[in-house]
Amino acid sequence: MERIYDRVALIGLGLIASSMFWAMKRDGNLAGEVTGYARTEATRETARRIGLCDRVCDSMAEAVKDADLVILCVPVGAMGPVMEEIAPHLKPGCTVTDVGSVKGDVIRSVTPHLPEGVFFVPGHPLAGTEHSGPESGFAELFDNRWTLLIPGSAPDEVVGDLRSFWERLGANVDLMDADHHDLVLAVTSHTPHLIAYTMVGVADDLRRVTDSEVIKYSAAGFRDFTRIAASDPTMWRDVFLTNKEATLEILGRFTEELFALQRAIRTGDGQHLFDYFTRTRAIRRGIIQAGQDTAAPNFGRGPSGQK
Numbered sequence: 001m002e003r004i005y006d007r008v009a010l011i012g013l014g015l016i017a018s019s020m021f022w023a024m025k026r027d028g029n030l031a032g033e034v035t036g037y038a039r040t041e042a043t044r045e046t047a048r049r050i051g052l053c054d055r056v057c058d059s060m061a062e063a064v065k066d067a068d069l070v071i072l073c074v075p076v077g078a079m080g081p082v083m084e085e086i087a088p089h090l091k092p093g094c095t096v097t098d099v100g101s102v103k104g105d106v107i108r109s110v111t112p113h114l115p116e117g118v119f120f121v122p123g124h125p126l127a128g129t130e131h132s133g134p135e136s137g138f139a140e141l142f143d144n145r146w147t148l149l150i151p152g153s154a155p156d157e158v159v160g161d162l163r164s165f166w167e168r169l170g171a172n173v174d175l176m177d178a179d180h181h182d183l184v185l186a187v188t189s190h191t192p193h194l195i196a197y198t199m200v201g202v203a204d205d206l207r208r209v210t211d212s213e214v215i216k217y218s219a220a221g222f223r224d225f226t227r228i229a230a231s232d233p234t235m236w237r238d239v240f241l242t243n244k245e246a247t248l249e250i251l252g253r254f255t256e257e258l259f260a261l262q263r264a265i266r267t268g269d270g271q272h273l274f275d276y277f278t279r280t281r282a283i284r285r286g287i288i289q290a291g292q293d294t295a296a297p298n299f300g301r302g303p304s305g306q307k
Ligand SMILES: NC(=O)c1ccc[n+]([C@@H]2O[C@H](COP(=O)([O-])OP(=O)(O)OC[C@H]3O[C@@H](n4cnc5c(N)ncnc54)[C@H](O)[C@@H]3O)[C@@H](O)[C@H]2O)c1
Pocket: 011, 012, 013, 014, 015, 016, 017, 038, 039, 040, 043, 073, 074, 075, 076, 078, 082, 099, 100, 101, 102, 124, 125, 126, 127, 128, 129, 130, 131, 132, 133, 134, 232, 235
């Protein structure tokens, strides 16, 4: 298959950047040279040792020089400052994208630094693990998962190239606007993470009372919570600080439902509990029947989720 970009630069060499690099290598001809930059010397050394990137650079300026595609793979709160630093060194006509878990705030912080003639097409792969750092990536991470792109005002061919790039990394690609993205992700990813963090925190408090029984006898559901709650604190701090409005909206709804269930338990209202659990089971079965277990919900909009 044809090469899409001659030079690709990865800024921030953690889970997502390293997975993208290995997936580019698996393709064989997706990108010519892949450069990489990480903030700390230790991460750059690790990257060189494991062969992550064709060339690891000691500055962002060197990494983005002559790049046709620059991918920002840093925590959401660092996107704006990184863009400001690389802006003077970008090749005219190049595409900048990101992989951040929040889109509205990233667009607001990156766009003011965008030089004339450089296109910004924000993105978000809906795939990850609880691990982070340069050694945590693997080529298959994006296989059959969704990547959402926010086309904004970028020309069709720029968006088309980025779409093809992600498809060759193994992903299915959909286009979405930023506000809708942030609401959907608040439901499917951000609030669930907050609930997992809380539940594990509660269990940890309890553990002091019950002398490690909570962890010793933890059932599968709780183990899943502990996996999620082991996710990177910097990344998730930034997600909640930058997707504040949507997360608070969903959290408010969640709390109302929780109180209703709490009341049903206290008053012995079995019918309420039974009806509620029947409804949620039907949702899960519907997802599986439709063969959409990895699908991004579009909350009643068209197939692309666009307004
Ligand atoms: N982990 C996931 O499940 C997942 C999934 C999809 C998208 N994302 C998004 O991808 C991005 C990267 O996440 P990751 O999981 O690869 O994280 P990671 O912690 O594995 O890697 C982040 C990289 O950014 C660097 N970095 C941190 N702060 C920086 C700063 N202020 N300036 C410059 N570099 C900095 C770190 O040194 C590291 O190299 C985040 O925006 C995250 O929201 C993560």
